[in-house]
Amino acid sequence: MAAQQGKNSSALRVLEEALGVGLTDAKDTASAVAAEGAYYLEQVTITEASEDDYEYEEIPDDNFSIPEGEEDLAKAIQMVQEQATDTQILEEKTDLPSKRVAPEVIEDFLCNFLMRMGMTRTLDCFQSEWYEFIQKGITDVRDVGNVPDVYTQNMLLETENKNLKKDLKHYKQAADKAREGLLKTQKERDFHRMHHKRTVQEKNKLINDLKGLKLHYASYEPTIRVLHEKHHTLLKQKMLTSLQRDRAVKQMSRVQATLMYAEPGCSNSVPEIRAIPSHEKENAPEGPAQNDLHEIREQDKYKPKMKNKTDSKFPTDMQPNPNLYFCKENNHPAKFDYKLNNIFRLHSLPVSCIAIHPRKDILVSCGEDHVWKLVGLPKGHVLLTGCSHTDWLSHCCFHPSGNKLATASGDTTVKLWDLSKGNCILTFEGHGHAVWSCTWHTCGDFVASSSLDTTSKIWDVNSERCRCTLYGHTDSVNSIEFFPYSNTLLTGSADKSLSLWDARTGKCEQTLYGHMHSINDATFAPRGHIIASCDSCGVTKLWDFRKLLPIVSIDTGPSPGNEVNFDSSGRVLAQASGNGVIHLLNLKSGQIHKLMGHENEAHTVIFSHDGESLFSGGSDGTVRKWS
Incomplete structure (x- = not known):
């Protein structure tokens, strides 16, 4: 039994030395990570002076064994060193967001690590001691903290990277489309600007032509006004002449009727009356008959004319259309x-x-x-x-x-x-x-x-x-x-x-x-x-x-x-x-x-x-x- 315990203690000593080297190298890294609230490792120092005085507990499990050979130990030491290096790299280059952290308890982290390394006996020993400390109240799980899951963070970062690449592609397409629209708008702007300049030139030319025409027309306005006045004057004279002609004809007819009935029995011998030209009228002397006609005409002018005040009748038998x-x-x-x-x-x-x-x-x-x-x-x-x-x-x-x-x-x-x-x-x-x-x-x-x-x-x-x-x-x-x-x-x-x-x-x-x-x-x-x-x-x-x-x-x-x-x-x-x-x-x-x-x-x-x-x-x- 003593030989077996000595053998186990020597194996544990070798493992502790291997783990101690990795833990000592990762001391600062673990402390920094723990400061950020991710996780922390408790430092355990094993000195050579206390090696003989340390009392080891008996392990009742007969199946507990430590893997033999230097290859397994070297592999475990290498993994610990790589893990410490990865932690240091993540600390220097990556700022992991706290909101996307998938928490993992410290015991699961250690158990998973021992399982990957194939250290089943050490795993059984760790589990028995861990849960025993928890039951006795020596260890408080709440004070231990969580270990960040780097793999989950990597997956989240990859997903975010893909989304960013997708958004970048979309933004590039939108930028290309906007660039095409800008070029098209610039071409239209140049076209309308040129058309506007041409329109302004034509407008200015038309305004100048219009001013010239107005001046030219204004020079003819007095002449046109005089011609209009002469035209209206001639029209009035023409109307008056036609009215005088109609009055002269009526006067002639009245004179004929007066002469016809002036002497009874002499109606058949009425001399023919002809129209006297205007130049003869001015020089011809007026006789007593003409004076009488003027007096009768003046009297008839002021006599009230009798009007037919009877109502008209609507025709009953209208002629066909x-x-x-x-x-x-x-x-x-x-x-x-x-x-x-x-x-x-x-x-x-x-x-x-x-x-x-x-x-x-x-x-x-x-x-x-x-x-x-x-x-x-x-x-x-x-x-x-x-x-x-x-x-x-x-x-x-x-x-x-x-x-x-x-x-x-x-x-x-x-x-x-x-x-x-x-x-x-x-x-x-x-x-x-x-x-x-x-x-x-x-x-x-x-x-x-x-x-x-x-x-x-x-x-x-x-x-x-x-x-x-x-x-x-x-x-x-x-x-x-x-x-x-x-x-x-x-x-x-x-x-x-x-x-x-x-x-x-x-x-x-x-x-x-x-x-x-x-x-x-x-x-x-x-x-x-x-x-x-x-x-x-x-x-x-x-x-x-x-x-x-x-x-x-x-x-x-x-x-x-x-x-x-x-x-x-x-x-x-x-x-x-x-x-x-x-x-x-x-x-x-x-x-x-x-x-x-x-x-x-x-x-x-x-x-x-x-x-x-x-x-x-x-x-x-x-x-x-x-x-």
């Missing part, structure tokens, strides 16, 4: 290829309406400058000017015979004009607000008007009074028109509805709904079978007048449609738009053609009687001829 036969015989193809032919500068303010004379090549234009002008075609000479209204003109309409004109104005009145004399012969007053539209009955004895006061009125020309007021609309009545050769009236209102009225009774016969916005204008086709209407958002609708149902809706918005009119054949509809475009609608094919020529808003449009020309008025005060 001649446009029915005209449209059937008129088989010429519809014309759409209109081109701007001429520009008539007639008004200083926007043109509100254009009307074509029923028989002659004459048109009338109304403007917001309070005047209307009678213009001869095709050259556009102003033949007559009317300026009795005190506010802007909104609409005009020729008498069926063509010798009278009706005008509607913002001064709440409707005026009738005698075109042969050029003066106002009758004024209808009764509306509470501006009058938007007016129209003649086919018989020529009635005028209808629509107003902002939500009413329409029918005026009797002979009795000079309002025969009827049409109530029913809830908003401004913007347009009114008589059905050709009938007593039916059509009105379009800002309350988004169309109404059909019986002019004889003043009752609303039918109301048409379908527009979503205020209706600006409505008109009949020449044959009377179709109604066209346009609203403030550019929507034009066609209605079947016989069935009183909508046919089609055309949207040319969002600019408002100001006026619509058919051509003489009834196959083409023209619309004046708020964006300055004239839209031509082919009712047969449904195609829309556009006429571009107005610089600003187009207010009115109308066809000539033969359909070869088209006239439009704009907000710039001009009337444009298209042919």
